Amino acid sequence: MEILVxxxxxxxxxxxxxxxxxxxxxxTGAAMxxxxxxxxxxxGKDACFGAGEKEDIAAAGDVCRRLGxxxxxxxxxxxxxxxxxxxxxxxxxxxxxPNPCVRCNSLVKFGVLPxxxxxxxxxxxxxxxxxxARIEAGGGRTRLFRGLDPAKDQSYFLYRLGQEQxxxxxxxxxxxxxxxxxxxxxxxxxxxxxxxxxxxxYSGDHRELLGVEDRPGPIVxxxxxxxxxxxxxWNFTIGQRKGLGVAHPTPLYVREINPERNEVVVGGFxxxxxxxxxxxxxxxxxxxxxxEPFEAGLRVRSSGDIVPCRVAPGRDGGFAxxxxxxxxxxxxxxxxxxxxxxxxxxxxxxxxAG
Numbered sequence: 001m002e003i004l005v006x007x008x009x010x011x012x013x014x015x016x017x018x019x020x021x022x023x024x025x026x027x028t029g030a031a032m033x034x035x036x037x038x039x040x041x042x043x044g045k046d047a048c049f050g051a052g053e054k055e056d057i058a059a060a061g062d063v064c065r066r067l068g069x070x071x072x073x074x075x076x077x078x079x080x081x082x083x084x085x086x087x088x089x090x091x092x093x094x095x096x097x098p099n100p101c102v103r104c105n106s107l108v109k110f111g112v113l114p115x116x117x118x119x120x121x122x123x124x125x126x127x128x129x130x131x132x133a134r135i136e137a138g139g140g141r142t143r144l145f146r147g148l149d150p151a152k153d154q155s156y157f158l159y160r161l162g163q164e165q166x167x168x169x170x171x172x173x174x175x176x177x178x179x180x181x182x183x184x185x186x187x188x189x190x191x192x193x194x195x196x197x198x199x200x201x202y203s204g205d206h207r208e209l210l211g212v213e214d215r216p217g218p219i220v221x222x223x224x225x226x227x228x229x230x231x232x233x234w235n236f237t238i239g240q241r242k243g244l245g246v247a248h249p250t251p252l253y254v255r256e257i258n259p260e261r262n263e264v265v266v267g268g269f270x271x272x273x274x275x276x277x278x279x280x281x282x283x284x285x286x287x288x289x290x291x292e293p294f295e296a297g298l299r300v301r302s303s304g305d306i307v308p309c310r311v312a313p314g315r316d317g318g319f320a321x322x323x324x325x326x327x328x329x330x331x332x333x334x335x336x337x338x339x340x341x342x343x344x345x346x347x348x349x350x351x352x353a354g
Contacts, residue, residue, distance in 0.1 A: 001025045001026070001125045001126060002025070002026050002028070002123055002124045002125050002126075003020050003025045003026065003027050003028070003124055003125065003126045003127075003128050003170065004027075004028050004029075004030055004114060004117055004122060004124035004126070004127050004128070005017040005020065005027055005028070005029050005030065005127075005128045005129070006030055006031070006032070006109060006113055006127065006128070006129045006130075007029045007030065007031045007060035007063060007064070007071075008031070008048070008056060008060065008130070008198075009031070009055070009056030009057060009058070009059035009060045009063075009192070010056075010059075010130070010192060010195055010197065010198065011130075011181060011182060011185050011190070011192035011193060011195050011197075012130030012131075012132075012173055012181060012197075013060070013129060013130035014060075014063045014130075014185060014188075014190045014192045015130065015173065015181050015184050015185050015188065015190065015192075016128055016129065016130040016171075016172055016173060017029055017063060017064070017067060017069065017128075018063075018067060018184070018185075018188040018190065019172050019184065020128060020170070020172060021067055021069060022188075027067070027069045028069060028070045028071070028072065028117075028122060028124065029060060029061075029063065029064040029067075029069055029070065029071040029072070030071075030072050030073075030074060030113060030114075030117050030122075031056075031057050031060045031061075031071070031072075031073045031074070032073075032074060032076040032080075032108070032109065032112075032113050033053065033057065033073055033074065033075045033076060033077060034048075034049050034053065034076055034077050034080045035049065035050065035051065035053040035054075035077065036077050036081075037051075040204060040208055040209065041204050041205075041208055042202075042203045042204040043202075043203040043204035043205070044203065046196055046197075046198050046203065047198050047200045047201060047202050047203035048101070048104070048198050048200075048201050048202075049080070049201055049202050049203065050202060050203025050204065051203060051204075052203060057073055059191075059192065059195075061073075062191070063190060063192070066189070066190065072117065072120070072122065074113060074116040074117060074120070076108055076112050076113060076116070079107075079108055079112040080104070080108055083103055083104070083107045083108055083112075084100045084103050084104050084107075084108065085100075085209060087100070087103055088100050088209060089209060089210050089211065091333045092206075092210055092234045093210065093212065093234055093259065094259055094333075095233060095234075095257035095258065095259035095332075096331070096332045096333030097237045097238060097331035097332065097333040097334050098333045098334075099157075099302075099333075099334055099335050100201045100202075101157045101201050101302075102156075102157055102159070102160055102335050103160075104201070105157050105158055105160070105161070106158070106160035106161050106162075106165070107160075109129070110127065110129075110161060110165050110169065111165070113127075114127045125168075126168055126169065126170045127168055127169055127170070128169070128170035128171065128172065129169070129170075129171060130171075130173050131147075131154045131157075131158065131171045131173065131174070132147030132148075132149055132152040132153055132154045132155075132171075132173050132174055132176075132178075133145065133146065133147050133153065133154055133155040133158055133171050133174045133344075134146070134147060134148070134171065134174035134175065134342075135166060135169060135170070135171055135174070137167065141163065141286065141287075142163055142166040142167045142286075143285075143286035143343055143344075144158060144159075144161070144166060144285055144286055144343070144344045145174070145342045145343050145344065146339070146342040146343075146344065147173070147174045147175075148174065148175055148176070148177070149176065149177040149178055151178065152177070152178045154302070155337075155344045156299055156301075156302040156335070156337050156344075157302060158344070159283060159285055159335065159337045159344055159346060159347040160283045160285075160347075161283075161285060162283075162285075163285070166285070182194070207232075207234070207235060210234055212232065212234065214231040214232055215231065215232045215233075215262055216229055216230065216231055216232075216262075217229070217230055217232070217233060217261070217262035217263055217264070218230075218262075218263055218264070219244065219245075219246055219263075219264045219265075219266055220263060220264070220265055220266070221265070221266060221267060222255070222265065222267050222271065227246045227248065227252075227266065228244065228245055228246035229245075230245070230264055232262070233257050233258065233259055233262050233263065233264050234259070236254050236257060236264050237254065237257075237329070237331055238254055238255065238256070238257065238272070238329050238330070238331035238332070238353075239253055239254060239272045239328050239329020239330075239331060240253065240254040240329075241253050241254075244266060246266065250268060251268070251269065252266040252267065252268065253266060253267060253268070253269060253271065253272035253328075253329075254266055254272070255267045255271040255272050269328075272328055272329060273326040273327070273328055274323075274326060274327055274328075274330040274353040274354055275322065275323060275324065275326045275354070276320065276321065276322045276323070276353070276354055277300075277320070277321055277330050277336055277350050277351075277352065277353040277354075278314070278318060278319070278320045278321075278350070278351045278352050278353075279318050279319050279320075279321070279336045279347070279348030279349060279350055279351060280316065280317075280318040280348055280349055280351045281318070281348055281349045282317055282318050282319060282346060282347065282348035283346055283347065283348070284345065284346035285344060285345065285346045286343050286344055286345055286346065287345050287346065289313070289317065289346075290311070290313050290319075291313060292313070293310060293311060293312045293313070294310075294311055295308065295309070295310060295311070296308075296309055296311050296321075296338040296339060296340055296345060297309065297338065297339040297340070297341075298311075298321055298323055298327070298336060298337070298338060298339075299336075299337045299339065300327050300329070300330045300331075300334055300335070300336050300337075300350065301329070301334065304327065305327075306339055307323045307325045307326075307327055308323060308324075308325065309321045309322060309323040309338075310322045310323075311338060318348055318351070319338075319348060321336065321338075330350060330353035331350060331353070332350050332351060332352060332353065333349065333350065334349070334350050335347050335348070335349060335350070336348055336349075336350050
């Protein structure tokens with residue numbers, strides 16, 4: 001089988017390429033070029049998008065040389081700017097908290113990259129990545145499941161994939177733990193075996209991507225009393241506790257962001273806890289769009305717990321969810337993803353929470 005492997009320069013994608021080659025497949029490596037030198041400053045920390053991209057691409061190329069497989073680099077910077085960064089900027093300035101990795105995966109990494117490879121004449125039967133998630137086909141539908149390593153499961157970031165995409169994807173690391181992957185990297189003599197994981201989507205200060213000047217405004221409590229000042233409400237997210245710059249006898253959390261008034265509303269822990277939400281712009285992946293209420297597990301952050309919830313489908317294709325146990329920081333703009341056991345059902349973008 002001809003397989004195109006998306007390479008990032010890290011250990012996960014490197015082991016993916018090596019594993020698939022060891023299983024007898026004909027593998028080609030492909031890397032995305034996203035960074036535009038001089039447009040953003042970036043920073044020194046490891047990230048998917050940043051000034052260290054040249055080193056990551058060089059590392060991906062080195063993997064391919066070691067394995068003796070072809071390697072191509074595709075310029076995805078225009079698409080990344082329009083699809084990911086413009087959305088990030090627009091959402092934050094509207095007081096919402098976007099998830100750039102969700103958009104990048106479905107539209108760029110699993111969309112633009114294989115499309116550019118095919119347009120360049122590369123023939124491949126499957127597109128593979130180093131994500132920790134599992135794919136199973138049966139009953140006329142392809143389904144997505146959580147990775148077996150709960151500490152590394154990345155299914156949350158993949159809920160917006162389509163059935164056609166999912167049917168052509170391979171994720172061989174979904175059955176492995178991170179420790180097993182690093183051990184395989186040593187066995188394959190890959191220098192990435194001890195390379196740290198990327199921790200964020202951008203290596204610099206996120207405020208740089210917004211392209212706005214400081215705009216001082218108030219930090220207030222629920223009664224409207226001013227407790228402090230800030231330099232722009234877009235610097236905050238729902239549920240944030242650290243970095244508020246407000247002295248208070250008990251911990252405070254961001255409970256609301258009002259971009260029209262440039263106001264940040266804070267309160268105690270209970271104020272940041274939500275028991276219900278509505279979601280729009282939904283994508284149903286492992287199941288058809290439901291028509292009746294059902295029980296499910298809900299996750300509102302990639303590393304968050306999955307909590308029991310009752311889901312009521314909406315007429316507009318969205319859904320409402322109620323979860324008695326509550327979740328912290330269910331922020332508009334973030335993704336609410338639904339599970340049944342390990343199977344990811346689908347999800348949507350949080351429109352409101354309370």
